Amino acid sequence: MWTVQDAKNKFSAVVDAALAGTPQEVTRRGKPAVVILSADEYHRLLEGAVSARMSFADHLMAFPGGEFARLEAKPRDVSF
Template sequence: MWTLQDAKNQFSAVVDAALSGQPQEVTRRGKPAVVVLSSQDYHRLVADARDQRPSFADHLLSFPTEDVPRGQAMPRDVTF
C-alpha cells in the first residue's frame, strides 16, 4: 500500500508493479483512495461485470407479476 505522496514520488514503480499483475493500493490521508491496475486487468473486470449484468429486458421481466395493492387516496375538494 502506498501513501499518495510516495505514489507520486515513485509513480514508475507503482505502474511497473501494476503491469506485473499486482494491483497497487494508494491511500490519501490514511484512508484507501484508489487502486492502480493494468489496463488489461481493468478491461477484464469491466467485461466480467458486463457479462454478469442482466439485460434491461430481463430486469423488467423480473418484476413481480401478481397485483400490487395501491393506496386508496381520495381527491380533496377544491373551490375556484
C-alpha cells in the same frame, strides 16, 4: 499500500508493480483512495461485469411473480 505522496514520488515503481500483476492501493489521508491496475486486468474485469449485467427489462421480468397475500384494510371512522 502507498500514500499519495509516495505514489507520486515513485510512480514508475507503482506502474511496474501493477503491470507485473499486483494491483497497487493508494491512500489519501490514511483512507483508501484508488487502486492502480494494469490495463489488461481492467478490461478483463470490465468485460466480465458487462457480460453479467442484465437489461433493465430483463431485471423487471425476473421479479418473482405470483399472488401475494393482501391485508384487508378498512378505513377508520372519522367524525367532524
